[in-house]
Amino acid sequence: MDLTTTLGWVATGTGFTSAMTALGAASVFLIGKRMNPNYHRMALGLAAGIMIAASVWSLLIPAMDAAEEAGNIAWIPAAGGFLLGVLFLLGLDELLPHLHPGSNQPEGPKSKMSRSTLLFFAVSLHNIPEGMSVGLLFVIAAQTGDPGAMSAAVALALGMGIQNIPEGAAVSLPLLQEGATPRKAFTMGAVSGLAELVFGCLVVLMASWITPFMPWLLAFSAGAMMYVVVEELIPQANLGEHSNIGTLSVMAGFLVMMILDCALG
Numbered sequence: 001m002d003l004t005t006t007l008g009w010v011a012t013g014t015g016f017t018s019a020m021t022a023l024g025a026a027s028v029f030l031i032g033k034r035m036n037p038n039y040h041r042m043a044l045g046l047a048a049g050i051m052i053a054a055s056v057w058s059l060l061i062p063a064m065d066a067a068e069e070a071g072n073i074a075w076i077p078a079a080g081g082f083l084l085g086v087l088f089l090l091g092l093d094e095l096l097p098h099l100h101p102g103s104n105q106p107e108g109p110k111s112k113m114s115r116s117t118l119l120f121f122a123v124s125l126h127n128i129p130e131g132m133s134v135g136l137l138f139v140i141a142a143q144t145g146d147p148g149a150m151s152a153a154v155a156l157a158l159g160m161g162i163q164n165i166p167e168g169a170a171v172s173l174p175l176l177q178e179g180a181t182p183r184k185a186f187t188m189g190a191v192s193g194l195a196e197l198v199f200g201c202l203v204v205l206m207a208s209w210i211t212p213f214m215p216w217l218l219a220f221s222a223g224a225m226m227y228v229v230v231e232e233l234i235p236q237a238n239l240g241e242h243s244n245i246g247t248l249s250v251m252a253g254f255l256v257m258m259i260l261d262c263a264l265g
Helices: 003-029 037-069 075-095 115-144 147-177 182-192 194-205 207-237 244-264
Strands: none
Touching: 003 115, 003 147, 003 182, 003 194, 037 075, 037 115, 037 147, 037 207, 037 244, 075 115, 075 207, 115 147, 115 182, 115 194, 115 207, 147 182, 147 244, 182 194, 194 207, 207 244
């Protein structure tokens, strides 16, 4: 599969996930400014469960398989890349001003930016590892020509798209509550999803340089996504009373992504 074809597949996959973010963001036109807390917990829990399963089945296991095929010790790139992914997101959290949905306290350096802009930055950061993950799996499919690898890439894109629907709503609805108009809240939520398209395509364009480090990069994406899950999604999914709603949503998301990956991958 040549570069143009690979880029087309990645653009299609990450374009789909970005479109699903926009679909979720469109909920601002249907729901008033008062967001149901249970819906918010369900949305974040579902996204968390899908990302956990994707990190294991779609990223860490393929990373270890690729390392073994290259004659290397499987756990070294898996553990090393995972740690680097965690440190990468931790560094971005420290260096860039942002505001997590549901929080009143901005994080990172002090900034005079509006709360809606800080919210936009927070969610856009989360979409970086998701776009990289989809791009990496399509690159592997292109390099190996394995139909199973292509199915795995499609499964991940489908799973990320499913979780982006509630995630898009979880982005735009807080913006609406912060005083943004429905149109502005939708636009910012939809644009935040474009980070997946951009970083997915960047992975393809750098494929010739990153191929020897593919196991590390797969694990890197897994670590970055797990950081988002543990640092933000799961805590917010379990806030308040009836936290079992968030917990069950995490389990449901994990089950959906596991079935997708095992059935299609």
